[in-house]
Amino acid sequence: MELFEARNVDKVFAATQALTDVSISVKEQSIFGLLGPNGAGKTTLIRIINQITAPDRGEIFLNGKKMTRADISQIGYLPEERGLYKKMKIGEQAIYLGQLKGLSRQEASKNLKQWFEKFEIMAWWNKNIEELSKGMQQKIQFITTVVHKPKLLIFDEPFSGFDPINTNLIKQEILQLRNDGATVIFSTHNMESVEELCDNIALINKSVKIEDGPTDEIREKYKSNIYEIRYQGDFDNVASSLGNQFKIINHSESEKENRLKVQYLNGNSNNELLQTLIPVSEIRSFEEIIPSMNDVFIKAVEESNKQ
């Protein structure tokens, strides 16, 4: 079931087209990656979802109903450019932010204490923000984003400023939140985390959505019939038997085994390649290379820029 949907959203800022007819839909209890180069329009879309700006055209739905101002208490938003009040005690500040999202003081305090204990940062409660490092501040910001147990979580570049240990911690928390029932939209340039976390993605370039769907399917779609084969046998024999149907991308030879990376130019099936190879070599492993999200990103954006 769809928790969130944006239909045909247009947005123009003065002379810049920020979004052109963008539609996305996000399944309940899934993690949705919003990808795109800098300036593509991701943050604008996120701000429209958060009702910070209104679209020029198009509609936003939450739980199948048109979204209203009242729905923002069901959203938790961690913006890309984020900060906290410098001269305020951390605990007080977190309670205030929770209250602004509609929690009572008691609820906010109770939920926050659970999170602070979970992250083992109870000692920071009465400190000023200025005393904390940037990574520590990010943790507080993460907590204040989720404190009101929102149905929809929106993270804009959640991992920037975190060290690998904390990045991992936040990743685990995002997965946990999803498993507990939350739906997550997040935007990042960290493609590795997209592969790890995202069930679905949408790719936006120059205000237009150029790709969307389940992460696996998109990677599958962008594969280009490249295979990596480890074998024992003579490379020249192998190469000549492959003929002009294949393009050899690279190869290496050693005493133990040889490696070969080939692209099947107009091949039909994997078996065809295997059948060609079996007579001339002993195959140790055979793997079709699925492109990384990083490769997909670059390829998709470059193709769309050419058009």
Added chain:
Amino acid sequence: MNKTLLILKQEYLKRVKKKSFIILTLLVPFLFAGMFALIIFLSMNNDKKERTIAVFDESTLFLGEFEDAGYTKYHFLPKEEYQDLKGNLKNSEFYALLYIPGNIYSANTAQLISEKQVPMELSEEIERKLSRFIENDKRQKVVAESGIPDLEEQLSNTKTRIQLNTLKISDSGEATKSSSVVAFIASYAMGFIIYFFVFMYGAMVMRSVMEEKKSRIIEVIISSVKPSQLMAGKIIGTALVGLTQVAIWIVLGVVVLIGVQAFFTPESAQQMSQSLMETQSQMNPAMAQAADQNKVMEVMQMIGNLNLPLILFAFVFYFLGGYLLYSSLLGAVGAAVDNDEDSQQMVLPVTFPLILSIMLLFPIARNPEGPVAFWASIIPFTSPVAMLARVPYGIPTWELLLSMFLLVLTTIGAIYAAAKIYRVGLLMYGKKVNIKELFKWLMYKN
């Protein structure tokens, strides 16, 4: 809880709990009290320095005429000593040397020679003594020559001093005693207080908006509340801080004033509280008569005769109107800029009318009926200060109503415009903003 209320509470408590607020609020009345106490103390103990002045009287008219007065003593010298002293005044015991020439009767001049700057009080005192003596001398001669026996007495009877009591006739025909001096002071003080508060608290709103923008917490906040709610909470919360401060100052001020009065002159303090109570109700004529004899009471009475309810009403109205007008504009400036330098450039054009109105305060208080006063108190951007300066003198009802109406209208317009700029500006970073740019933002659809 309502979100505007939540922000209001947050803004209010944040400021009121600040150490600097508590210290300033508590300290200001004591600073004023201390200042008054110091002035009273100094004037009670003025000039205790012993000075001996050497006098060389060439005219020989004044011998023995200079009596030692207070801490100033006079010592007459013969000519030889005078010559010695003149060249060596520095090492002598004398503070100054007074030389009265032989022809003082016709020349009308004398000399006071000193190594130091002689206090004006002293030189005036000597001047007075010399003049009075010669004047008396001349008059006695005239009286003697005229042959009229009681001329001396008749002349002294011609001395007259008129005191001008200004009375103001109200619509009902009652005449009340007014004083243009009291009205002037009241008008000046009111205009200044309004200016001070509007400026101080308007700037506070601006800084608070800028702080949220600079620390980048703003995006989280406006994903929770509407910018208009945020702005309303901030402006009202800050206004309450101002009112709290005023209330504390009034209470402390009254306490301190009574304390100071009681300390220096217990009697006058008593009279003051007495007359305060009585002037609240209508003055009866007998009372007014008695009050004439007492300066303090008279002033209190005149203050009582100012239209206090109207002044208080006007003060609250124009304070709120002026504050809302300028704080919403300054709030918009705070949202539009993202560094202190730009904000300073933008603050001046926005607050210029306010600064102009404080410069006009003096001419307005001097001539509250003139065209400058009229226009300044009608135009909404200067009216909070200018009208308050006119109110103590009394003001035609239609002018007051027109001015209030225009102020309300302009304030509503300013809040509307500011809210738009605020919405656009809050998430705008790294853009050099000028007035032209702001007008463009005003035209944005949303």
